[in-house]
Amino acid sequence: MDDQLYQADPHIVATWAKGWAIAREVSPPVPDGGAFRIEVGLPDHVRRYIFSAATTAVRQIADTISDPYIFLKVCAPPDVVSRLLPPGWVIQPQAYMMTCFGAMAPVNTALQEGYVLDISEDIPVPIVRILTTQGEVAAIGRIAFVGDYAIYDRIETHESHRRRKLGSVIMKTLEAVGAARGINKGLLVATREGRALYETLGWRLHSLYTTAEIPGPVLPG
Template sequence: MADDDELVADPGVVATWIKGWTLARDTSPPVEDHGGFRVDVGWPQQRTRYVFPRVTPAMRELAATITEPWVFVKACASPAAMRAALPARWAIQSPGFMMECRGVMAGEAATPAGYLLDATEPLPIAVVRALAPGGELAAIGRVVRVGEFAIYDRIETDAAHRGRGLARAVMKKLEAIARDHGASRGVLVATADGRGLYEGLGWELHSLYTTAAIPPPDSTG
């Protein structure tokens, strides 16, 4: 079995994921740029993001021309590979993990006692919310369909409601919606904390996913 660092991303999967990400975040669609993809996000703290299936000379050349903060370069590569490829002004952020589920997720879909799942299903974006007994939002997740793929995004559980299986319940409900609309494979990018959840649901690591950005000036300086 290959080490995590040795996994090579499928460019087609990466292209599908970034298209789904832009749909889920309601940004401009991705465009090909320097052998990867550029998204003109337009947010105050993320003007542009570049996504690459791997580290390439073109990615290095692009990064060398960027000097401003709020531009992100992301690649399906290890943090060490990204550090070696980028100028010193770029900071490597917390690790990410591109993950894939080729079949039905493992486990039960039961909602924890006292909670209610509320689903909004008008694809391309479906949203599932878990509401606590008092009606407050306890967990939330989103899914979009791109061809046969379901791209899951922003699966979040409020700190006060963690450890009760809400994220699992939200994921299973999102999966049911996506499969009802023709999706048969899942893709997402997980944090280090989220990776364990998805592995417990039967997801597998597709590749490492590393983000780099130029830190903004110290506002207190």
């Protein structure tokens, strides 16, 4: 059995959950029935449960949920997670929990003409932005710290500014923020597209990260 497919290190998952909650400024995770429960409190994201493996605990918690906007996050393949779910649950696009223990690969962080780097470092969750000279946010990322780990979160490049290596600049700048605090172990969860970028920077797959939900109506805004 490939551990990267079917389970994750519980310590890594616990650290990720704590860092995610810090980065999103929500309540810290609480152990609950074999998962880490986070009360997010948004209309379209009420709560999430994070599991380090696909066990019967997934089914036990899923059986207690009938409302939408509550998410199950499981470190396992989607087909394995699906078999544990009652009817009505839907699997979202695949994501990937990744790690980088040590320095990322070197890249050219010089920005193309028309962009400027903006770093907000002296705040609980440092933010790095790349702005256009007109003040538009072209790319952004955040970093939270849990012990000796840095949790990278919400790394985004606006669609009209992609393929200009802005994501690499965001990641390397966030890395420098962590290194200034003596932290060089990184965690993140990537989309399929994001995984390709992070692997070029030296990140490695830790586990698959499958999300399930009961679909609800699209809320305004």
